[in-house]
Amino acid sequence: MSIEIVYETHATTADNEAGIATGWLPGTLSATGRLQARELGRRRRRDDGIVAVFTSDLDRAVETAQIAFADTPLPIHQDPRLRECNYGELNGRPVTLVEAQRARHIDEPFPGGQSYRDVQAATDDFLGDLAADRDGTRVLVIAHSANRWALDCLLTGAHWQALVEASSPWQPGWEYTLPTPWRVAGPSR
Numbered sequence: 001m002s003i004e005i006v007y008e009t010h011a012t013t014a015d016n017e018a019g020i021a022t023g024w025l026p027g028t029l030s031a032t033g034r035l036q037a038r039e040l041g042r043r044r045r046r047d048d049g050i051v052a053v054f055t056s057d058l059d060r061a062v063e064t065a066q067i068a069f070a071d072t073p074l075p076i077h078q079d080p081r082l083r084e085c086n087y088g089e090l091n092g093r094p095v096t097l098v099e100a101q102r103a104r105h106i107d108e109p110f111p112g113g114q115s116y117r118d119v120q121a122a123t124d125d126f127l128g129d130l131a132a133d134r135d136g137t138r139v140l141v142i143a144h145s146a147n148r149w150a151l152d153c154l155l156t157g158a159h160w161q162a163l164v165e166a167s168s169p170w171q172p173g174w175e176y177t178l179p180t181p182w183r184v185a186g187p188s189r
Contacts, residue, residue: 003130003178004138005155006050007148009170010061011036021098023084023091023113027060034067041068043172044140050074052134054126055142056082065142081122084144088113102164116146116160123150131182151176 011033015022029037044050055065057078065076088110090098101110109115130139141147145168152158155176 001136001180003134003136003180004049005130005151005176005178006044006048006138006140007151007174007176008040008044008064008140008142008172009145009148010056010058010064010142011040011067013060015092019095021087021090021093021095022058022060023087023098024058025091026058029060029063029067033060033064037064037067040064040142040172041070041072044068045072049138050140051137052077053140053142054079054082054130056080056084056144056147058083058144061142061144068142079126081126082141082143082147083119083122085116085119085146086110086113103161106160106164116149116164119146120150120153120160123147124154127154127178128182131178131180135180148174 011029013022013027013033014030015027017030017032053065053069053074053076055061055076055078057080061082062078069076087093087098089112090101090110091113106116109118149158149160149163152163153160155178
């Protein structure tokens, strides 16, 4: 069987609007972000078949989920394995600074932080638990750009180099199929 994963990034934060790469800092939603979170709830509540919400434990993702599903019975599960890449010394610094260094940190950790492959390993571990516990269901994951890239690598065969170098326009969710049992075939990209 399999699991259907609907993936949404957290809503817009004050840092996003200011051009700051939040990384492992908590971050708070902006007024626009709170509106986006409500829209996410409207978009995903209408007979979407979602049985549970999994979110990063960073405040901006948690806040997105809490606003989106405040008046629903959907369980919301926080998971630190769904955190954004830890940019280490670059957490809270300008996005342009982080973007200029992304390709160098696919395998090599950001100074004082982690690499994108570290994010992939955490996401892979999360997928293993998801596959063991939620076979045959449809779930929503709310996290960060690095986690979406990790899903692209793990579930669609995308390559990190292309992902970190490309412009990633926003869209209202991405859909993935997680085969169960979950096994990563071949080397990580």
